[in-house]
Amino acid sequence: MVKTSLAKIIEEEVAGFKEQVKLVEGGYRSKYSLVLSENLLAHIMPKMDAAISDEDAKKNAGLLIEYFGTNNHVVDNRLKRDVDARAIFVRLNDIGLLRVEREDGPFLIFGKDGGMYQKNWSLHYWVWDYRNIFEALKDKQEEQADEFGIYSHLSDDTWARGKS
Numbered sequence: 001m002v003k004t005s006l007a008k009i010i011e012e013e014v015a016g017f018k019e020q021v022k023l024v025e026g027g028y029r030s031k032y033s034l035v036l037s038e039n040l041l042a043h044i045m046p047k048m049d050a051a052i053s054d055e056d057a058k059k060n061a062g063l064l065i066e067y068f069g070t071n072n073h074v075v076d077n078r079l080k081r082d083v084d085a086r087a088i089f090v091r092l093n094d095i096g097l098l099r100v101e102r103e104d105g106p107f108l109i110f111g112k113d114g115g116m117y118q119k120n121w122s123l124h125y126w127v128w129d130y131r132n133i134f135e136a137l138k139d140k141q142e143e144q145a146d147e148f149g150i151y152s153h154l155s156d157d158t159w160a161r162g163k164s
Helices: 002-013 015-020 038-046 054-068 083-095 132-146
Strands: 021-027 032-035 074-076 096-112 116-128
Touching: 002 015, 038 054, 054 074, 054 083, 074 132, 083 096
Parallel strands: none
Antiparallel strands: 021 032, 074 116, 096 116
């Protein structure tokens, strides 16, 4: 069921970009994940934030693909030593490309006295914000359609050449 709904999203929401979005098994909190291509990410980043140059978008897209791979999430601890990557992730979170999710759970530890104790443990994940990504793609598709909108009022007869 999840696979068919994601396939439907790909079909409806990103029709012009199907070759740049791939459905794979194994996702965070779902059975399937959408893998976004580097070109697609570089294409939509300036759309989501005009302050991001095309060059920065390409660099950021490469970094995201490096961290995410075929997953739809990155465990925050992976960014612990990479301050530059964390800064990029935070910026992309601010523009809506990524979002942070938190998962709490018990963590068992063994004390020096041999007893077992439980502490709460929090994990943070960076996750694609597909809703915002698809909105940016829809806007881009509408822009492309509007480029030729000046001809939309012309009838089919106008386009027929050499016919009387």
